[in-house]
Amino acid sequence: MIQYLRLFFFIGVFGVLSFSCNFRNGGIPANEKPASYNNEQYRPQYHFSPDSAWMNDPNGMFFLDGEYHLFYQYYPDSTVWGPMHWGHAVSKDMIKWQHLPVALYPDSLGYIFSGSAVVDTKNSSGLGTIQNPPVVAIYTYHNPVLEKKGSNVFQNQGIAYSTDKGRTWVKYPGNPVLKNPGIRDFRDPKVIWHNATNKWIMILAVQDRVHIYSSPDLLDWRFESEFGKGIGAHGGVWECPDLFEIKVTNGDNSKWVMFVSINPGGPDGGSATQYFTGDFDGHKFIPDNTNEKWVDRGRDNYAGVTWSNIPESDGRRLFIGWMSNWDYANVVPTIKWRSATTVPREISLLKDGKEYILYSNPVQELVSLRNKVYRPFKEPQKLEGDMEINTDSISMMQCEMVIDFNLIGSAADSIGIILENNLKEQLVIGYTGKQKQIFVDRTRSGRSDFSGKFAGISSSAYEAGDKLKFRILMDASSSELFVDNGKLVMTNLVFPTESYIKLKVFSKGEVTLENAVFYSLKSIWQQ
Numbered sequence: 256m257i258q259y260l261r262l263f264f265f266i267g268v269f270g271v272l273s274f275s276c277n278f279r280n281g282g283i284p285a286n287e288k289p290a291s292y293n294n295e296q297y298r299p300q301y302h303f304s305p306d307s308a309w310m311n312d313p314n315g316m317f318f319l320d321g322e323y324h325l326f327y328q329y330y331p332d333s334t335v336w337g338p339m340h341w342g343h344a345v346s347k348d349m350i351k352w353q354h355l356p357v358a359l360y361p362d363s364l365g366y367i368f369s370g371s372a373v374v375d376t377k378n379s380s381g382l383g384t385i386q387n388p389p390v391v392a393i394y395t396y397h398n399p400v401l402e403k404k405g406s407n408v409f410q411n412q413g414i415a416y417s418t419d420k421g422r423t424w425v426k427y428p429g430n431p432v433l434k435n436p437g438i439r440d441f442r443d444p445k446v447i448w449h450n451a452t453n454k455w456i457m458i459l460a461v462q463d464r465v466h467i468y469s470s471p472d473l474l475d476w477r478f479e480s481e482f483g484k485g486i487g488a489h490g491g492v493w494e495c496p497d498l499f500e501i502k503v504t505n506g507d508n509s510k511w512v513m514f515v516s517i518n519p520g521g522p523d524g525g526s527a528t529q530y531f532t533g534d535f536d537g538h539k540f541i542p543d544n545t546n547e548k549w550v551d552r553g554r555d556n557y558a559g560v561t562w563s564n565i566p567e568s569d570g571r572r573l574f575i576g577w578m579s580n581w582d583y584a585n586v587v588p589t590i591k592w593r594s595a596t597t598v599p600r601e602i603s604l605l606k607d608g609k610e611y612i613l614y615s616n617p618v619q620e621l622v623s624l625r626n627k628v629y630r631p632f633k634e635p636q637k638l639e640g641d642m643e644i645n646t647d648s649i650s651m652m653q654c655e656m657v658i659d660f661n662l663i664g665s666a667a668d669s670i671g672i673i674l675e676n677n678l679k680e681q682l683v684i685g686y687t688g689k690q691k692q693i694f695v696d697r698t699r700s701g702r703s704d705f706s707g708k709f710a711g712i713s714s715s716a717y718e719a720g721d722k723l724k725f726r727i728l729m730d731a732s733s734s735e736l737f738v739d740n741g742k743l744v745m746t747n748l749v750f751p752t753e754s755y756i757k758l759k760v761f762s763k764g765e766v767t768l769e770n771a772v773f774y775s776l777k778s779i780w781q782q
C-alpha cells in the first residue's frame with residue numbers, strides 16, 4: 256500500500272518528469288516486504304545495510320546531541336539504482352543503527368543525489384534560531400527530464416533543513432541555491448565550515464575536477480577556484496569530493512586532505528577514491544602530491560566521505576564508504592536489498608619521509624562487538640608451506656582476525672592466509688616478498704557469475720618492514736583488510752556459495768607466524 260501511495264505521490268509531484276533515467280540502469284520494483292537481517296545468506300551482520308531495496312553512497316553524515324546521522328542514496332522501490340531519495344539512520348556509536356523514515360524524496364526539481372549536511376550552529380542561514388540551530392543538508396538535484404532532453408544543466412545544488420534533530424526536513428523554497436553554469440557533471444556538494452575566513456566552503460565534483468565555492472550563509476555561493484585538471488587519476492568522472500583539515504599524527508603541523516572518488520578509473524577497475532594532501536586557505540587548494548594515491552586499494556569502497564560536526568573533544572576524522580563498485584553493484588547476488596557501508600573508520604595522516612600517508616582503521620567502538628576470543632598459539636610458530644589453524648567455534652563469516660608475521664631473516668616469497676569452504680572456494684589474502692605487493696585474490700572465492708568484472712585480484716605495491724600485521728574483518732559478504740595499523744586498506748566483497756569454514760596460513764619459504772587472534776563479532780541487529 257505504502258508503495259502505491261509513494262508511487263502516486265511521485266507521479267503527482269513529477270508531473271511531466273519521466274521515470275526513465277539514463278544515468279544508471281532503470282529499476283524493477285522489488286515488491287518485497289522488508290527483509291529480516293538474518294534470513295539472507297549475504298546479509299551483513301555488523302555493517303550498515305538498508306532494511307530492503309537499493310542503497311549507494313553515504314550522504315549528509317553529521318553528529319548532533321549524541322547521535323551520529325547517516326543518510327544514503329536510496330531507491331526504496333527496487334533493488335537496483337533508480338530515482339534517488341535520501342534514506343536515513345541514526346546511531347549512538349556508529350555501530351548499532353536505527354532505521355528512520357526516508358528523509359528526502361525526489362520533487363519537481365529532480366532526484367536527490369549525493370551531498371552533505373552541517374549543523375549551522377550560528378544560524379547563519381536564518382533557517383532556525385540561535386537557540387535551536389538548523390541542520391542544513393546540501394545535495395544535488397538531478398533532473399532526469401532535462402538530462403533526457405540533452406540539456407547540460409540537469410544537475411543543480413539544493414538545500415533542505417531540519418529543526419528537529421534531523422527527524423523531518425523542509426526543502427528550501429529558493430532552491431536551487433547553486434545553479435548549473437552549463438556543465439553536465441556538476442554534483443555531490445560537500446560543505447565545511449572554514450574557521451580562518453569565517454565562511455562556509457563547498458567542494459563540488461565537476462567532470463574532471465572540483466570547484467570550490469564559499470558562502471557566508473549556505474544560501475549565496477561564490478566561485479573561488481578549481482582544482483584537479485590533469486592532476487591525479489582521470490580514468491573516469493570525478494564524484495563525491497571531501498575536504499578537511501587534519502593534524503599530522505607524527506608531526507606538529509596539520510594538513511588539508513581532499514578525497515575525490517572516480518568512476519571508472521580505479522586502480523583495479525571501476526570505482527575508487529583517491530586523495531590529495533596539501534594546503535587550503537579558504538580560496539585555493541595547493542596540493543603536495545600530483546600523483547595518484549588511494550584511500551582504499553580494494554575494489555569495494557566508493558564515494559566515502561567524513562562526518563561533520565564531530566565535537567572537538569572527540570577530535571577524530573570519521574569516515575564511512577559505500578562497500579560496492581559501479582562495475583557490478585546493480586547485479587550482486589543479494590535478494591531483498593543491495594549494498595552495505597564499510598565499517599566506520601578513523602582517518603589519520605602520517606608523515607613518511609617527504610610524503611603524507613593516509614591511514615584508516617576501524618573506529619574503536621567496533622571492539623564492543625567482540626564476543627569470544629580465541630588464540631590458537633601460545634608461542635610464535637615457524638611456518639613453511641600450508642598450515643590449517645583451528646579457529647575453534649569462531650565463524651569465519653562474522654569475525655575479526657589479527658595475524659602477525661615476523662619477517663626478520665625470512666626470504667619467504669609469498670605469505671598470507673586462505674579462507675576456504677567445503678567446495679574449495681577460496682579467498683586468499685597475502686604479501687609477496689619478491690614483488691613487494693599486498694594482494695586480495697577473490698578469483699575463486701565463490702559466486703562471480705553475476706558479472707565478468709567481479710572475479711580478480713586487487714594488489715598494491717607495499718614494502719613490509721620487519722613485521723607484517725593483518726587485521727581482517729569478515730562479514731557475510733565482505734572482507735576488510737587493514738595492514739600495519741591502517742597504512743594500507745583493501746575492502747573487497749565476496750560471495751562464497753557456502754560459508755568459509757577453514758583457515759589456512761601459508762608461506763613459500765620460512766617465516767615466523769608471531770601471533771594469531773580471532774574474535775567472533777556480535778550481530779548489530781540482534782541486540
Ligand code: FRU
Pocket residue numbers: 311312328339368369395442443494495558
Ligand atoms: C556516486 C554517484 C554520485 C551521484 C550518486 C547518484 O556513486 O554517482 O556522483 O550523486 O551516485 O546516486
